[in-house]
Amino acid sequence: VISGVDLHLDVPGRSLRAGLTIALREAVRSGRLPPGTRLPSSRGLAADLGIARNTVAAAYTELVAEGWLTARQGDGTRVARLASPQRAAVGPARPSAAGLPPAHDLRAGLPDVSAFPRADWLRAARRALARAPADALTYGSRLGRAELRTALAGYLARTRGVAADPSRIVVCSGATHGLMLLAAALRSRAVRAVAVEAYGLDIHRGILDDGGLETPLLALDGRGARVDHLPDLPGAGAVLLTPAHQFPIGVALHPERRAAVIEWARSTGGLVVEDDYDGEFRYDRQPVGALQGLAPDRVVYLGTTSKALAPGLRLGWMVVPDALLGDVERVKEITPLTTSTLDQLTLADMLESATYDRHVRAMRLQYRRRRDELVAALAARVPVAQVVGIDAGLHAVVELPAGLEDAAVEEAARHGLAVYGISRFRHPSAPPDRDAVVVGYGTPTPSAWSRALEALCRALQTVAG
Amino acid sequence: VISGVDLHLDVPGRSLRAGLTIALREAVRSGRLPPGTRLPSSRGLAADLGIARNTVAAAYTELVAEGWLTARQGDGTRVARLASPQRAAVGPARPSAAGLPPAHDLRAGLPDVSAFPRADWLRAARRALARAPADALTYGSRLGRAELRTALAGYLARTRGVAADPSRIVVCSGATHGLMLLAAALRSRAVRAVAVEAYGLDIHRGILDDGGLETPLLALDGRGARVDHLPDLPGAGAVLLTPAHQFPIGVALHPERRAAVIEWARSTGGLVVEDDYDGEFRYDRQPVGALQGLAPDRVVYLGTTSKALAPGLRLGWMVVPDALLGDVERVKEITPLTTSTLDQLTLADMLESATYDRHVRAMRLQYRRRRDELVAALAARVPVAQVVGIDAGLHAVVELPAGLEDAAVEEAARHGLAVYGISRFRHPSAPPDRDAVVVGYGTPTPSAWSRALEALCRALQTVAG
Numbered sequence: 001v002i003s004g005v006d007l008h009l010d011v012p013g014r015s016l017r018a019g020l021t022i023a024l025r026e027a028v029r030s031g032r033l034p035p036g037t038r039l040p041s042s043r044g045l046a047a048d049l050g051i052a053r054n055t056v057a058a059a060y061t062e063l064v065a066e067g068w069l070t071a072r073q074g075d076g077t078r079v080a081r082l083a084s085p086q087r088a089a090v091g092p093a094r095p096s097a098a099g100l101p102p103a104h105d106l107r108a109g110l111p112d113v114s115a116f117p118r119a120d121w122l123r124a125a126r127r128a129l130a131r132a133p134a135d136a137l138t139y140g141s142r143l144g145r146a147e148l149r150t151a152l153a154g155y156l157a158r159t160r161g162v163a164a165d166p167s168r169i170v171v172c173s174g175a176t177h178g179l180m181l182l183a184a185a186l187r188s189r190a191v192r193a194v195a196v197e198a199y200g201l202d203i204h205r206g207i208l209d210d211g212g213l214e215t216p217l218l219a220l221d222g223r224g225a226r227v228d229h230l231p232d233l234p235g236a237g238a239v240l241l242t243p244a245h246q247f248p249i250g251v252a253l254h255p256e257r258r259a260a261v262i263e264w265a266r267s268t269g270g271l272v273v274e275d276d277y278d279g280e281f282r283y284d285r286q287p288v289g290a291l292q293g294l295a296p297d298r299v300v301y302l303g304t305t306s307k308a309l310a311p312g313l314r315l316g317w318m319v320v321p322d323a324l325l326g327d328v329e330r331v332k333e334i335t336p337l338t339t340s341t342l343d344q345l346t347l348a349d350m351l352e353s354a355t356y357d358r359h360v361r362a363m364r365l366q367y368r369r370r371r372d373e374l375v376a377a378l379a380a381r382v383p384v385a386q387v388v389g390i391d392a393g394l395h396a397v398v399e400l401p402a403g404l405e406d407a408a409v410e411e412a413a414r415h416g417l418a419v420y421g422i423s424r425f426r427h428p429s430a431p432p433d434r435d436a437v438v439v440g441y442g443t444p445t446p447s448a449w450s451r452a453l454e455a456l457c458r459a460l461q462t463v464a465g
Numbered sequence: 466v467i468s469g470v471d472l473h474l475d476v477p478g479r480s481l482r483a484g485l486t487i488a489l490r491e492a493v494r495s496g497r498l499p500p501g502t503r504l505p506s507s508r509g510l511a512a513d514l515g516i517a518r519n520t521v522a523a524a525y526t527e528l529v530a531e532g533w534l535t536a537r538q539g540d541g542t543r544v545a546r547l548a549s550p551q552r553a554a555v556g557p558a559r560p561s562a563a564g565l566p567p568a569h570d571l572r573a574g575l576p577d578v579s580a581f582p583r584a585d586w587l588r589a590a591r592r593a594l595a596r597a598p599a600d601a602l603t604y605g606s607r608l609g610r611a612e613l614r615t616a617l618a619g620y621l622a623r624t625r626g627v628a629a630d631p632s633r634i635v636v637c638s639g640a641t642h643g644l645m646l647l648a649a650a651l652r653s654r655a656v657r658a659v660a661v662e663a664y665g666l667d668i669h670r671g672i673l674d675d676g677g678l679e680t681p682l683l684a685l686d687g688r689g690a691r692v693d694h695l696p697d698l699p700g701a702g703a704v705l706l707t708p709a710h711q712f713p714i715g716v717a718l719h720p721e722r723r724a725a726v727i728e729w730a731r732s733t734g735g736l737v738v739e740d741d742y743d744g745e746f747r748y749d750r751q752p753v754g755a756l757q758g759l760a761p762d763r764v765v766y767l768g769t770t771s772k773a774l775a776p777g778l779r780l781g782w783m784v785v786p787d788a789l790l791g792d793v794e795r796v797k798e799i800t801p802l803t804t805s806t807l808d809q810l811t812l813a814d815m816l817e818s819a820t821y822d823r824h825v826r827a828m829r830l831q832y833r834r835r836r837d838e839l840v841a842a843l844a845a846r847v848p849v850a851q852v853v854g855i856d857a858g859l860h861a862v863v864e865l866p867a868g869l870e871d872a873a874v875e876e877a878a879r880h881g882l883a884v885y886g887i888s889r890f891r892h893p894s895a896p897p898d899r900d901a902v903v904v905g906y907g908t909p910t911p912s913a914w915s916r917a918l919e920a921l922c923r924a925l926q927t928v929a930g
Binding site for chain 2: 118176343
């Protein structure tokens with residue numbers, strides 16, 4: 001019992017941070033931690049659980065961002081006053097500090113789903129269903145519908161310089177699903193470790209981890225990941241990179257580094273996993289083509305519709321080197337089929353009819369405008385903040401003076417904003433080398449965007465002012 | 466080198482049968498085993514690989530049914546003359562003995578997808594998209610959209626007597642995906658073994674196996690699974706049953722057995738996994754309600770749209786006891802989201818608008834007619850065959866005189882039919898107690914059905930005559 005709160009937490013799973021977050025969320029949801037309850041300090045709970053303070057602080061930060069907890073200076077961290085904890089199990093799961101969902105979601109990773117081309121999607125579905133052959137509604141090929149794989153081969157070659165034969169394209173339920181399949185395939189080839197960037201998606205590290213793979217880190221600098229360190233990571237048979245737009249830092253992998261990582265792969269038999277999560281959205285110069293085009297025999301390419309259309313579709317793809325295809329196919333044979341054949345045919349129609357391209361072009365203009373407004377507003381109103389990583393994508397990194405990150409996330413929550421601190425994406429072994437918030441500017445609807453930006457400026461002014 | 470064929474097979478995975486089948490299929494597809502190549506006898510290859518002859522025979526039988534191999538009396542087993550092995554990787558993957566897909570697919574498990582209500586589905590999608598709230602296209606809740614969970618609660622209560630609160634319904638990508646999640650959840654509760662029926666889906670045993678669970682078997686008799694043997698299976702913390710219509714034998718679990726298995730679960734803390742794969746299709750008497758309704762605290766209910774609509778949709782659900790919900794939720798947190806939110810909303814609309822019920826009713830009439838025609842035709846033309854398990858579902862078991870099963874499958878293939886022998890579904894530890902083919906009569910289109918039935922009668926007459 002700490003601070004009067006009985007925190008018997010059953011912390012599940014491999015990632016302590018994720019486990020602690022789930023346990024705390026469940027404790028709030030179930031009512032075991034009633035609204036208003038003051039939680040122990042992150043230092044106190046860390047000592048009690050025998051884990052790092054950072055881990056507890058990160059879990060608190062996430063739950064504040066999600067609205068389960070509130071944090072006020074001088075008042076510590078408390079359970080938020082939720083309208084009805086029981087309903088949260090089915091209803092929207094992001095009540096805010098005030099008992100309402102955050103007014104604006106600026107967590108990196110989501111596009112503006114209000115722009116999803118509903119009419120285009122329905123038209124494509126209608127055409128696809130009308131044309132669908134008799135077998136289109138059966139379980140279908142484990143690797144995906146031929147129509148979609150053919151359409152993707154053309155689209156990826158044209159827009160991203162991917163060297164793709166339809167037979168090497170594997171359809172999956174988003175990039176995370178692809179990475180999970182890939183982890184199993186790599187494991188079956190006796191790969192023991194996959195190097196990852198010092199900053200990246202924690203969910204990706206978790207997938208590799210759950211797949212029994214170690215995830216040694218590669219440092220990042222102004223030219224991207226230090227792939228020259230790969231030979232120093234014994235057992236690393238593969239490396240996961242975001243070459244076009246490092247997530248979340250935003251740098252593009254330097255051409256010399258691109259050549260070096262391919263050289264490493266060719267000379268060691270290693271594989272490069274290229275997560276091209278937002279390759280469609282580049283603003284200030286020619287798109288950086290996919291690394292995969294340089295070495296289709298060594299690079300696994302991962303793509304998704306989650307940024308260009310909507311994450312709710314759960315549609316993604318891998319382009320797999322010939323040598324790995326059998327392993328991926330075997331993994332697919334023993335995992336459940338998950339991707340609707342109708343949705344696959346619909347996406348194929350959108351790609352073939354260029355509806356997809358048209359939508360991407362329209363969204364690129366919108367996101368670019370938001371990016372420009374974000375940069376201009378912060379330059380004018382929060383000059384101490386440095387906005388980086390803005391050449392592409394749907395997010396920017398707002399670097400803050402040392403020590404201000406957690407306060408900024410909490411202050412943003414008080415202003416009705418859900419936003420992540422960059423520490424959320426930091427590899428557990430990486431040194432905390434910067435304080436920043438990662439601003440996902442893609443998510444708000446067009447009408448909400450200017451209010452979200454205004455709230456962000458105010459929150460950062462309060463913290464930095 | 467056996468019989469002049471260099472069969473260096475890299476047999477992957479846990480299930481020898483599945484691994485051998487994949488390895489052989491790849492050898493054919495890649496051209497390593499050229500068309501016309503004569504394979505070693507199942508006895509010879511078994512001796513060479515050091516595995517059971519049954520395993521090899523089962524793999525051969527499956528590949529004959531799929532059309533990769535041909536089997537002719539007096540000529541052994543050969544690689545089929547495929548039109549173009551390379552195309553098989555993307556195109557339809559079921560060339561037949563003559564180099565063409567089988568004319569008719571009578572493999573159990575598929576409905577008549579030509580009857581998929583395309584216009585209804587599109588109308589429901591249009592309505593669902595028009596109504597969808599702003600967050601409907603984001604990643605969504607890991608347990609599924611509230612709209613679908615609510616609609617399913619009503620539908621399952623009404624049609625199957627399931628006691629379901631929306632908060633205990635978990636949406637998944639078909640029943641196999643649900644079973645995979647469940648296996649992980651059971652494993653996290655330290656369950657070591659899940660008892661299975663002596664006949665069942667090999668893919669289900671494989672999922673449990675891959676999940677690190679043993680699968681001891683329960684014998685079957687005229688009253689269904691011998692659940693009274695459960696106390697003799699040490700470590701069995703759960704049992705997987707098909708109570709409404711045993712798959713594939715077809716018997717319904719006797720009321721006394723239903724009571725007994727619930728009593729076992731309550732007294733031991735065990736769980737019953739109820740696979741209600743074709744519960745909608747019952748013909749000759751009142752539907753057998755779900756076992757789950759009797760003990761919602763002890764039964765996990767698994768359902769799917771694969772029989773009532775189409776497997777290509779990849780939509781299914783679980784109804785989970787309160788005590789297991791946290792475990793399933795934790796598993797869902799670390800597995801990729803796979804189910805399109807749009808598809809979930811579309812299905813919810815079909816359920817709420819009763820379009821789903823209407824389609825099920827129409828299909829029930831059609832399938833019942835086919836079942837009656839099958840029974841009548843075999844009674845008249847193959848009197849030695851006994852058709853059993855016909856009260857429900859989309860398949861029937863055609864029992865044959867001892868020793869005729871493999872010949873019947875092969876003869877059916879020669880008549881352009883893909884059909885499974887019942888040994889495919891037999892637990893590896895179960896005694897081979899019957900020869901039968903499992904006829905999936907749901908799959909052919911209405912116009913093809915009478916020809917498929919005619920071909921089946923001829924094939925069985927040839928074998929049994």
